[in-house]
Amino acid sequence: MPEVKRIGVLTGGGDSPGINAALRAIVRRAHAAGVEVIGFRDGWKGPIKGEGGPLTLEDVSGILYLGGTILGTSRTNPFEKKERNGETVWEPTEKVEAIKGNLKKQKIDALIAIGGDDTLGVAHRLREHGVKAVGIPQTIDNDIGGTDYAIGFHSALATVTDALDKLHTTAHAHHRVLIVEVMGRDSGWIAVYGGLAGGADVIIVPEGPPEGSFSVDEVEEVIRRRLKQDKRFSIVVVAEGARPRELGGKQVASGEVDAFGHVRLGGVGYWLADELKKRNLPLTPRVTVLAYLQRGGIATPFDRLLATRFGVKAVELALEGVYDVLTGLRGTEVEAVPLAQALAECPKPVDQELLRVAKAIDIG
Amino acid sequence: MPEVKRIGVLTGGGDSPGINAALRAIVRRAHAAGVEVIGFRDGWKGPIKGEGGPLTLEDVSGILYLGGTILGTSRTNPFEKKERNGETVWEPTEKVEAIKGNLKKQKIDALIAIGGDDTLGVAHRLREHGVKAVGIPQTIDNDIGGTDYAIGFHSALATVTDALDKLHTTAHAHHRVLIVEVMGRDSGWIAVYGGLAGGADVIIVPEGPPEGSFSVDEVEEVIRRRLKQDKRFSIVVVAEGARPRELGGKQVASGEVDAFGHVRLGGVGYWLADELKKRNLPLTPRVTVLAYLQRGGIATPFDRLLATRFGVKAVELALEGVYDVLTGLRGTEVEAVPLAQALAECPKPVDQELLRVAKAIDIG
Amino acid sequence: MPEVKRIGVLTGGGDSPGINAALRAIVRRAHAAGVEVIGFRDGWKGPIKGEGGPLTLEDVSGILYLGGTILGTSRTNPFEKKERNGETVWEPTEKVEAIKGNLKKQKIDALIAIGGDDTLGVAHRLREHGVKAVGIPQTIDNDIGGTDYAIGFHSALATVTDALDKLHTTAHAHHRVLIVEVMGRDSGWIAVYGGLAGGADVIIVPEGPPEGSFSVDEVEEVIRRRLKQDKRFSIVVVAEGARPRELGGKQVASGEVDAFGHVRLGGVGYWLADELKKRNLPLTPRVTVLAYLQRGGIATPFDRLLATRFGVKAVELALEGVYDVLTGLRGTEVEAVPLAQALAECPKPVDQELLRVAKAIDIG
């Protein structure tokens, strides 16, 4: 196989804590192998526009713990989604040629793409255009296939758990239903793991039958049951993508216009609070919306270790000439998983066993 | 003066981290003086209903750092607000007699009331009904007079600052206006202190002229100025009580009905995001609502020390026969401040010097 | 199989964050199955002396995040270590009979033992005395077999990583070698995982050839190499059980007497600092000894989830009549692993792959 002398790297999609740790590991591992690293700016926009430059040991010094990504990110996609004969296909735009041209001009032998299913999907589709890429999965949603955990998930979990801990201390003092809206448009990973770790009384995920992933009735029932046990509060974790049966299983906040004539941004958390208010409970609902807090902060040790291992492995795969794969955590091992296989599993639904555990200890 | 043998204590109003540290100090200080402590449940409801019992060294062991209050809280008020000849007067209800009766029955020589202006206002008005009380100021809003800082304010500040730190790491990666709605119905203490400590780019408080405490135009201007400096994000801290000029200086979320036919809970943060969306900025707004997170969590060292000193001082004042005062931090000293004087200053507006400092370093 | 109506539980060995989360899960899972839980005090001392009582939903409410163990712990062992024909055997003492008697008296159908290899070793040896037990592995050292991770390890890791983060911010400002002594008498799990996650420049473990697990020469070399790269500081993580080649591979602090005539407690961290001082480096060494900090604090989300799953699984195994096993994490699954097999692997040496990753990114 041809020798690898220069590796390009980019970070795409919504960012998450741990990306910088991966960049640091990539540069350090490449340096140890005598390989140069070029960092592209803002996801796929970088190789499309040819924006990027050398990423040195100096550049990645001190970034191990830092959230965000020093390379910036974007959702730019060089392919276009089309419907053809009832099927979704991704057609290359002229940006694909731009990428090829820029990689050639910059003498990039291999590319490492860090991102979620969109970013890694591009990496996979570029294969047939001659681009050799290794993917590193990162998404706080953890809904990407081919790996037990993506970079960022455990850090988002830490933020959610910390928020629930905080609410617990004050919940005891008041008569409240404290509703916490967490991320998760399609999958309940953050809600279930965060809710379990943070001791939520009700956990609501997006997954479930078409008619809805939860009902207000069920939530009310748990709250009333707890009231009978003399629990003067309840804590509800709800994923932003949760689908109330009362709305026919549709997600909340999908374009409705509010009293000010604006499109409503506030999501399912507020909706649930409004509904519970109508139930005449002796508890007032209060809503916390974590939103981008979940993307931010410092990376947990778990994510730093995972990202470091992924970064090292990605460089080593490139050195070995193994492409069109992502670095996947399987148990305690980091393995190369074909991108085609990993992407086919997206969005990976939440681990049913964890949901079962939640029910088994009487969480609603 | 008559000897004090038994002190009652209660905690009222919205809770905040540090109350438990005060309770611990009260019990320990009283114990050292051979004085018993009776803890009443749920604010003024406790002495009204006679609900409470001994608070021992054992009860307060291990609660130093804990948010919330082990005594519970309520907003029950034994006085009734009345308008008379255009003036607000507080008239005693039969609950005042109940309090007197229960304090007598339980042989309470002095009362320590921990709370905000409502709770301490009751303590003050009970004076003419023969109840001897010392107040300890606690409110995350810090809008109570007679003290530089109330218990809980610095802990709420820690939560807000931590949230802004988290947002900063991810803000760099995206093109976003990140709006953080913080507590403060009448005063901007949390917004200004938190915004300054967390490096916000815009800080919006409730204080200001009747026509509004801020305008969307000004916010837009800061964001556009930053864009010209190549800053791809802006972080806006807005107090829940902020009053947009565009709404004639009224607070947002005051009963409007949303598209679902429910009273809208979401406040000024979402409103501002909606408005900014109409300005065609190249940045998407995202809203975080911290809400009850600000009440929760562990108390900061500052609040533990303050609460410990307040608790010790309150007991000592009772032992000295000094009543109708609150424990106030004045510089580095804890002093007795007459409740009448302290209450007359409520709500204490945010320190203008801090606002000036913010402007002086170019925060919008 | 006979129905299980009452389960006993105990916690032994050095404690670690997450034990309480396991206790909570056990009680909640048992409650859902209509099974009573008896909590024994202070490890095996509890069933020996018959000290313990019902553990209710109320008892385990609010302990999810709390480090330590509400049951207390001890290192009491009902078996005695003996050498016989050159082999180590564990002989039952009269305490074994006491355990059997007390379990019978309290009508305990099954026992759940939470602890490290000592505690679980007892559970295993009691099998032939008719005691039916399920083990849950907990030890911050992570050196127990049969599971990828024991409860507590990730929380200890968080403490070490946080300490290294703190040191990094100040290390830049000074010319220092900052030495951090971490736990790990026999294995380097905390040192390697913590060192990698915290960005240490040198990581020293106890594992290695008899002649020593490291040498001062090597440490000096890394420091000097970094000085040439204009790095004005180095951070060294050293496991307490590290064995310097300069001392013939013996562990430090094993009974030597210091200048005051006392047995020296301070360990390898100070020893290393002393040695480095003699090397005339332009950097002054400073030592931090984390010691019991690593056992304390709140449990990380990872440990809470692991502990919750272990607790649920342990009860379910008892309900199914599966004994003499521990709950082991294998990838993302929690499985029953025979205690004999798990104990045979103790002390489980640190994952060689992580050591390799450390070397691959140039950590000394």
Added chain:
Amino acid sequence: MPEVKRIGVLTGGGDSPGINAALRAIVRRAHAAGVEVIGFRDGWKGPIKGEGGPLTLEDVSGILYLGGTILGTSRTNPFEKKERNGETVWEPTEKVEAIKGNLKKQKIDALIAIGGDDTLGVAHRLREHGVKAVGIPQTIDNDIGGTDYAIGFHSALATVTDALDKLHTTAHAHHRVLIVEVMGRDSGWIAVYGGLAGGADVIIVPEGPPEGSFSVDEVEEVIRRRLKQDKRFSIVVVAEGARPRELGGKQVASGEVDAFGHVRLGGVGYWLADELKKRNLPLTPRVTVLAYLQRGGIATPFDRLLATRFGVKAVELALEGVYDVLTGLRGTEVEAVPLAQALAECPKPVDQELLRVAKAIDIG
């Protein structure tokens, strides 16, 4: 007064969290006034060697929360300490001329020196050599006069308190005396504030009569008293400069040679543990040495606000032509305090009222 167009800034002494926040405020405030800032490297070494360069808005962006100092620090002193007629005098060396020359060459109109008593002492003595300087007090020890609190103290406090919180969770589980050695060579600020905030059972400071600041007998007594109250652990906070009566009031670790023939670094914490071991307590002592952890980490909101205010004030004082002062916190105000007056108070002994409060709630 002559117009100020360019301000120089330097940071000296042991660093502490918050310095960077001060640098950010200085640059932003200066920028708003159209004033340039030159940042000198490594304390007084910078102006001596002429090492430094422009400090821009870009340079100070994102450093608000960061511990350490982006300018580096040193203990270089352009004056020499001499004994003359029994008095200590500081004589200028040729470095003073170098400073004057470099300030002139770089057209520095005013200097801002951030540091402890050494660094600010130089600023003061340079006045008679024509250098116009404003000081900003920073030291985690908080022993500098002229201000209620120096930058860094509250952040160090947070680290100590967090450590004590961690130890509390595990202390319950074991029979231990947990000894925590904290910083404070001459003053007990960290020990008392940290010990009170963290719930220590014994607090030991350096201040006290010549014959010693504490005795092992007293410590033993507290531990035994607690044992009688069925408290199975005690937590002891000891300042590194504590002086045991048993050693005639001398500080520990002052050059003794240990069993390996090395100068002993380990300090009073280990010494105390050794002594307690000889007392046959049913509790084993364990020592944690926080050391440089106390300098590191992110700055607390308190320190960021203080540093921001100090930075703004220092620039404004320079603009007003007020020199030879430091920015001092007095209550809630930041004022200019003559350096001569502030330095005369060094080392500022710990607030006696806080010691009294500790005793009043029965802390040993």
